[in-house]
Amino acid sequence: MAAVDDLQFQEFDDAENLLAANRDATTISIGDPSSNSQKQRRVTSATPREEDDDLLGHDDSDKTELLAGQKKSAPFWTFEYYQTFFDVETHQVLDRIKGSVLPWPGKNFVRLYIRSNPDLYGPFWICATLVFAIAISGNISNFLVHHGVPDYHYVPEFRKVTIAATAIYSYAWLVPLALWGFLMWRNSKVMNLVSYSFLEIVCVYGYSLFIYIPAAVLWIVPNETVRWISVVVAMCLSGSVLVMTFWPAVRDDHRKIAIATVSAIAALHVLLAVGCKEYFFDSREAENPKTDGAASLTEKIAPTMKNHSM
Amino acid sequence: MAEVDEANKPLFAGLSDVSISADIPVEGEITVPVSSPSQDDEYSTLDEPVKDTILRDLKAVGKKFVHVMYPKKSSALLRDWDLWGPLLLCVTLALLLQGGSADSKDDGGPQFAEVFVIIWFGSVVITLNSKLLGGTISFFQSLCVLGYCILPLTVAMIVCRLVLLGGTGPASFAIRLILVIASFGWSTFASTAFLADSQPPSRKALVVYPIFLFYFVIGWMILTFAPSHGAGP
Numbered sequence: 001m002a003a004v005d006d007l008q009f010q011e012f013d014d015a016e017n018l019l020a021a022n023r024d025a026t027t028i029s030i031g032d033p034s035s036n037s038q039k040q041r042r043v044t045s046a047t048p049r050e051e052d053d054d055l056l057g058h059d060d061s062d063k064t065e066l067l068a069g070q071k072k073s074a075p076f077w078t079f080e081y082y083q084t085f086f087d088v089e090t091h092q093v094l095d096r097i098k099g100s101v102l103p104w105p106g107k108n109f110v111r112l113y114i115r116s117n118p119d120l121y122g123p124f125w126i127c128a129t130l131v132f133a134i135a136i137s138g139n140i141s142n143f144l145v146h147h148g149v150p151d152y153h154y155v156p157e158f159r160k161v162t163i164a165a166t167a168i169y170s171y172a173w174l175v176p177l178a179l180w181g182f183l184m185w186r187n188s189k190v191m192n193l194v195s196y197s198f199l200e201i202v203c204v205y206g207y208s209l210f211i212y213i214p215a216a217v218l219w220i221v222p223n224e225t226v227r228w229i230s231v232v233v234a235m236c237l238s239g240s241v242l243v244m245t246f247w248p249a250v251r252d253d254h255r256k257i258a259i260a261t262v263s264a265i266a267a268l269h270v271l272l273a274v275g276c277k278e279y280f281f282d283s284r285e286a287e288n289p290k291t292d293g294a295a296s297l298t299e300k301i302a303p304t305m306k307n308h309s310m
Numbered sequence: 311m312a313e314v315d316e317a318n319k320p321l322f323a324g325l326s327d328v329s330i331s332a333d334i335p336v337e338g339e340i341t342v343p344v345s346s347p348s349q350d351d352e353y354s355t356l357d358e359p360v361k362d363t364i365l366r367d368l369k370a371v372g373k374k375f376v377h378v379m380y381p382k383k384s385s386a387l388l389r390d391w392d393l394w395g396p397l398l399l400c401v402t403l404a405l406l407l408q409g410g411s412a413d414s415k416d417d418g419g420p421q422f423a424e425v426f427v428i429i430w431f432g433s434v435v436i437t438l439n440s441k442l443l444g445g446t447i448s449f450f451q452s453l454c455v456l457g458y459c460i461l462p463l464t465v466a467m468i469v470c471r472l473v474l475l476g477g478t479g480p481a482s483f484a485i486r487l488i489l490v491i492a493s494f495g496w497s498t499f500a501s502t503a504f505l506a507d508s509q510p511p512s513r514k515a516l517v518v519y520p521i522f523l524f525y526f527v528i529g530w531m532i533l534t535f536a537p538s539h540g541a542g543p
Contacts, residue, residue, distance in 0.1 A: 086442035156534035158420040
């Protein structure tokens with residue numbers, strides 16, 4: 001690092017000398033980072049040193065650090081500040097989704113895919129998709145279960161969208177908030193090597209919900225075995241990504257607290273999956289028509305109204 | 311001080327001379343030129359009949375409807391936005407999605423306010439999303455495009471209600487399914503034709519996906535619309 005500073009000072013102080021030394025460095029502007037690094041390389045090639053490789057190796061990391069620092073510099077009331085949370089490309093989002101679905105032992109999701117650029121695009125739209133996937137497929141499965149039952153009147157059950165939205169968005173935002181607070185508190189007591197920012201935790205949680213979208217579509221099949229298998233598979237895949245991500249953050253803590261934290265994360269994840277499956281895809285209605293909810297209400301109302309209209 | 315007074319004297323003297331000795335009557339045109347030639351009347355909208363104003367706006371809305379029905383990457387929908395068309399379409403759709411009778415509150419379908427909120431909140435969120443991803447389109451232009459592109463779905467809703475008058479068998483469901491899928495594809499295609507160009511190519515899919523989801527949900531609401539029980543036998 002000292003070498004870099006030396007070289008930069010040399011470069012700006014004795015620009016005249018350098019220009020005389022190599023003519024091709026004249027057209028380079030200072031503001032452009034890529035041309036800056038080119039300039040540095042040229043300078044080092046003009047004055048050969050032993051640390052050349054070292055310096056070039058540091059060059060990229062320095063640049064990324066600088067850019068990361070610049071990103072956070074916009075104040076929070078400006079639009080640019082929020083644009084930094086949506087600074088992703090299509091292939092990055094696809095990679096992150098893949099990473100959240102396929103757990104790889106020993107690979108940290110945050111370090112491997114997010115890399116100090118947490119986005120809110122994925123979490124937000126994955127949650128939105130999941131809300132409608134659960135509400136719509138729950139509705140279809142309810143229709144399939146009741147199909148052919150006399151006196152059954154199909155209802156869209158739009159209320160389910162509201163309930164699913166409340167449940168999923170509160171899971172995807174409140175649990176990360178609580179976890180972040182907890183990790184901050186633990187960090188102040190015990191020094192942990194790995195610490196995550198709030199946005200990184202939100203990002204991990206949002207992407208970990210992706211696997212439930214295909215699972216929710218599979219839950220349409222009115223067969224309990226298929227449903228439970230898909231629930232367990234989805235839960236294991238995304239749950240293991242969560243556990244493997246947060247285990248390094250609590251590893252250096254006391255054994256009991258670390259295990260308790262990770263098992264709480266896993267338990268909440270299981271609770272969401274099983275809760276959604278049980279609430280939105282309750283197949284007991286087929287055997288026992290006396291259930292609560294809008295469907296049975298309309299079933300009760302429908303005959304009376306028919307009587308009225310007749 | 312004395313020098314200043316001496317210097318000022320001739321000035322004041324001159325002024326008093328001018329003001330006093332002006333016994334010539336004041337003459338000249340002091341009227342503001344209001345009565346301009348009649349050409350201006352045609353361009354002013356202040357004193358035109360209300361009917362003309364409304365008709366002109368309706369014509370603009372109708373022109374945009376045609377643009378949505380034949381999406382050909384024209385920028386007319388983007389250049390001068392208005393929110394009258396989206397409001398009209400949204401209210402029509404929300405009204406049509408209501409059950410027929412007022413006492414069937416538990417029909418499970420979306421209420422008027424829910425449809426209204428989903429359409430407006432959804433298009434605002436999609437617009438914010440595309441702005442945050444670095445789109446070059448302005449906020450209201452995007453809202454206008456998203457609102458106007460509901461038109462195929464609203465048309466599908468009207469046809470669906472007509473089909474539902476005929477009966478609610480599997481055949482009617484098949485007709486409605488095809489209608490809704492076609493209009494959903496139409497809406498998505500039209501809005502992406504207008505909006506996708508404002509994005510860098512590496513992010514197009516990220517912008518198109520929320521639009522797809524938005525129209526999919528509206529299509530779902532239309533498809534699952536069941537008439538009220540009062541319409542039964």
